[in-house]
Structures are given as structure tokens and as C-alpha cells.
Amino acid sequence: MSSPFELVAKKGLARGGVLATAHGAVQTPVFMPIATSGSVKTMTGDEVKALGSSIILGNTYHLLLRPGPDILKQAGGLHKFMKYEGPILTDSGGYQVFSLSKINSTDEEGVTFQSHIDGRSIRLTPDSSLEMQAAIGSDIMMQFDDVAAGNSTRERYEEAMERSLRWGKASKEAFEKHVRHDALLFGIVQGGTYEDLRQRSAEGLKEIGFDGYAIGGLSVGESREDTFRIAKKVAAMLPEDRPRYFMGGGMPEEIVYYVSVGVDMFDCVLPTRNARHGQIFVWKGDPKECVREAFTRAQEGAVDFRIAEAFYEKIQMTSEKTIADFSPIDKFSDCQTSLDYSRAYLRHLFKAGEILGLRLATAQNIRFYLRLMEELRAIVRE
């Protein structure tokens, strides 16, 4: 099985690579903005690309419920439906079933859940998840997995991990049945905060054989210390020649840490969600120097807030502080709207409920995350 991933640089444990997909190559480490329902919040696909994004993530659960597989198939897949030419990764839907649908029950074959939109009962299995991801026309598909809640018992973590291995095998069979040959399939390492369970999971997945490997079941309520510890351990368990994807994390300082221990791919709702709540991430100084300092601290094993304080701060745009701040939204950003518009104007837009405020804040935060990755890629490739 040839690898879609080429490792081109190393710095300590950190890696620089190139991931080939059917819709173009992706330089790693990379952040994937989230297009939950066929749109990165507030933006067209072209706009996300213009901010420097090379790959986005679509949510199988949301797209299954709306617009549904029939419309996506008629449209010729999500790329055509949303008019986006770049690579798309889709999750399997498992995590959203677990977190969004009030009623869901898991058995050995799959999960039955009620739609959070209209209450109808839907069943998702390894086979139907991959079938849906095929309807989406995703470039990188995730195996269907069993997700244990944060702070579960060891028994539950073990059960979910073992079932995820069985579903990983079933997902691969479904992938080979439903999916065009140029798509990729990733396995997901489970096992909670237990290193031996993680080890068993990683070994089992490698036996099945995937194009890439994700670290699942973290950032779900465990301590940040545990997250960091497990992420580092799991990264070390995974094959060098395959991409490593930390699912659903995280804050900027977390991403710096995960990169420093050898993770390659990230997605997170924080830049878009926080933007909608009026919170923006801004550089403390020149991004190149800021990220270098943050990366150095991460390599030295600094705790999360020590990494964070090296490079950025959060500003709540609805607070009084920015009412007469006529400086740019972020003078260290290279996002044009963040240079063009003032914090006072952005605050006014939020107070007045103007949609343009959501757009400017979203652009700032997405560009912040993407710039962070650009600087990390530069450091790793030196």
C-alpha cells in the first residue's frame, strides 16, 4: 500500500510533509477550517482559499441530515454543490451523533439516533457512514468509530476502542465497496487516557492499514496535561510515513504543542465559533517571531498558558475596551480586512448586530490559525 504522504522535513519530533489528495496537495502541518453544513461559516470557498486554506472539513452528520445524500448526489458531490475546488476531509458522523442527538443507542453493528432537526430515526454504521462520505465525494474519509464520553471508565474506553477497531475494518471494507479509487481513508486511534489501550488501538489499526491515522477521543473533558501526554505518546506510536491528524483540537497553543510532538493535521470550530461570539485571536507581535518563541516553549515542554502567552491574545469585541480603539483589528495580521477596519468599527458592528461583524471576525480568526500553520511549516522546514 503506497503512502499519499511524503515526509519532507523534521525538527525534533515535528514534521513537515506533503499529503497528496484527489483535489490537490496539502502542505503539512495544516489546519482545516470547518464547513459544517457546506459552508465555512460566513464564507464562500474562494474566500477561504484566499485566506490561505488548502483543505476544509465537512461534517457527515450535518450533511446527512441536510441537504441529505440524494441532493448531494444530484449535485455531483459537495465540491460542486458548494463550488469549492480544493480537498475536503469528512468525519464519519460518529462524534456528532454522540454529541448532538439527544437519543442515540449503540449496538455492535452501528448507532441509531434521532435527528436533532426533525426527530426522525436514522441509523449510521461503518457501511452507511462510508456510503454517505462517498455521496459527499470527500477526498479524505474517516472510519466510523465508537466514541466514549470524556471521563469514562477504563472498561468503557476499552469497549469503545475494541469496537472502533472492528468498525475500522468494516469501514475499510465499505470504503473499498463504495468509494472512488482516488479517495483516502483514515483510521482513528481510541483508548481514552490509557496508554496501553492507545497502544493496542494503534497496533490494530496499523494491521488493518490506513492512508492516515487520527488521534480521536481527546479534548473531551480530560485535563490538558492528559491531552498533551496522550497526544505525544500516540503520535510516537504511528507510522512515520503516514499523516497524523488530531481531531477537534484545539486552542492555538495546543496546536503548537501537537505540532512539536509530531502531529500533522488539525481541525477545530474555535476560530469560527469564537468569531461569532465576538472573540478574536490577535498576534502579540510579528507572527514569525511570536510563533518561533511559542514553538521553542512547546519543545521545552512548557504548560499550555506559557505557550499561549508567547504569541497571541484574545479580545472580546463586545467589551467597552474597544469602543474608541481606531487601530486596525490586528495590525500584525496580513488579513486585508483586519488591516482595513478598526476595532471600534468591528465593535460597533457587533453591538448593532451587523452580519459584517461576524464576517470580519471570522476572517481574522481563520487567517490567524492559517498564518500560525504557515509559520510552523516554515520553522519545521528550515
Place this chain on the structure above:
Amino acid sequence: MSSPFELVAKKGLARGGVLATAHGAVQTPVFMPIATSGSVKTMTGDEVKALGSSIILGNTYHLLLRPGPDILKQAGGLHKFMKYEGPILTDSGGYQVFSLSKINSTDEEGVTFQSHIDGRSIRLTPDSSLEMQAAIGSDIMMQFDDVAAGNSTRERYEEAMERSLRWGKASKEAFEKHVRHDALLFGIVQGGTYEDLRQRSAEGLKEIGFDGYAIGGLSVGESREDTFRIAKKVAAMLPEDRPRYFMGGGMPEEIVYYVSVGVDMFDCVLPTRNARHGQIFVWKGDPKECVREAFTRAQEGAVDFRIAEAFYEKIQMTSEKTIADFSPIDKFSDCQTSLDYSRAYLRHLFKAGEILGLRLATAQNIRFYLRLMEELRAIVRE
């Protein structure tokens, strides 16, 4: 008093002109998208310009309440605050006081009202309205006027009209006191549906002398027949060498009619508001031919729906009809996003509550109105 307006063409009663402002020339007839609170809903100023807008309208009432005159002065005016380089027209605030604040009382000097945001009591007079418009840095300011409710008694219309004349004079004095010399001031013709009151109003305003004249107090509940009749009569009462502005109207077919009887300027919330409610205006065929037919019908005195059916239809994007309609949002539009994205995708965005849906619908509707004006200008200038 020299005129900022040059009449360059006539076709029947319809006029083509050029209005000079401190932020550039405006070709008329023209439609002004509304930037209520310092943003044309969902858009940057550059984006509105790119859709073909040459002038926008700001609401003095909204901007007075938020961000308020202090912030606008510190910002160096609305142009700088919202980063928009083109001409801005502001209303006087009178109409919004009347329609938006639950408690308001009018006396001979002005209006006292409660903010609909925080309930504080605010007083607006001809002097303070012009002072606020000066803080905004508007290029075209409106006199402060007394607005009678639709279907008022003749006595109330007459009172409001006479008071508006007195306030027109006071507004001109305030304009000369507060305002930079390159701004323009427009008077507003009142008098409800009574032609003699309208005549008295027009004569009184001409005696005072303004840079342009608006037709106020229409589209407030009277019959469409009355609106058309009064608009035509009032246009004929106004000087040839000054721009004529129909305030707050209206539907596309109304604008075609008003242009056909000699009105030059328009503003309306319909394109942006209807877009937010998922309703888009789309061309029935080639815009050039469609508008020509509509204009011909308007010149022949056709009723409103006969004008409308010549050139466009409204589509409700939340309806089932478009669920699998993969044709462009408007194949006859030259708005890029309306050509790029399908009705099925736009419907999906509305159903999923995605902000991009509001943006695509707003762009479609604004471009529809601006294209309508381009075609009308071309017809008048032939």
C-alpha cells in the same frame, strides 16, 4: 445658487443626469443601497461598489443611537469609520423617530423620543439633526421634517407639511452653521395625497432653495394608485435643474414608474430586507429587453403588476420548489455569485441557517436593483 445637478438626457418625462458630490459624481437615475448602521447589510463598502453602487444611504437615527456622534467624530466621519470612499446620503432621522421609537412627541421645535435600544430620552430638532448629519460627514443631507402617518386627516397632513416648511428653513440655517461647504442639502415635499398641499409644499421649498428635492410621505399605507398619481404630480412641480428623490420606495416596478415620470433618486430596504427573509428578485429574461418592456409599459401608464410581470419574478428560497434546482441563482444576472451558485445550494444555506445564504441573496437583490437602474439609465440616454 448653482446646481450640483446636470440634466444630460430626457425621454418623455424621464431624465438622465449627473449629480456632483464631494465624494464623486453620481449618474442618475440611481438607486442607493441602505447602510442603516454603517454597513449595507452583510457587505463591505468595497463589495457594494463592486456590485455597481455609486452612492449609499445612512440612517441618522440609527447612527445617532449607535455608535453616536462622539465616536463618529473621533473616527473622522462615517466614510472613514466604515472605510467607504463613495458618496453618502443621510436622512434626517425624522421618519425613523416616527416609525421606530414607541414614545415620541412632536412640538414646534422638534421631536422628543425614547431610544428603541436603551430607552433614554433624545431630542431631535432641525439644528441637532443637521449637527448629527455633519458628524456623520454626509455628502447629501436631508432637511428635518414632520412626518404624518399614512391615512392621516387633511388637517394633520397640512400641519405636518407647513411645519416641515418651517423646519426646512431651520434646517437650511443649521446646514449653513454646522456643515462643511461641499455638502448638499435636500428639501422634502410633504402634503400626503392632496395635490394642493403638495403644490404649496413644493413652492415653499423652492422659495427657501435647496440643492435637491425629495418626495416624502409616500409608500406609507396609501393606495398604489395614489402613490403613482402624487409622485407624477410632485415630480412635475419640481425644478428641472435639481435632482428629485423619491424617499423609501420601492418595489422594482414602482421605481420603473417613478423614473418614467421624472424621478432621479431612490432608496429602499426591500432588496436587503427581502434577501434576509429568503426572497430574491430574478430577471425573467435578458435584463436589457426586460427593462425596456417594463419602461414602455410604465410610460403607457400601466398598473404596477403589469409593469412588474414584464421583467422579474420573486422566488422564495425557503420553499420546496428549489430543493433540487441546480440552475444558477439567476442565469440572467451578471452578479458573479448568482451565476456561480445554484438555487439548490442557496436554499440549503437558508434551511441550514448559514450566513453565506444571506450574503448570496443580498448580493443578488442589490445587483438586481442596480442593474435595473443601469438599464433605465441606458434607455433614458439613448
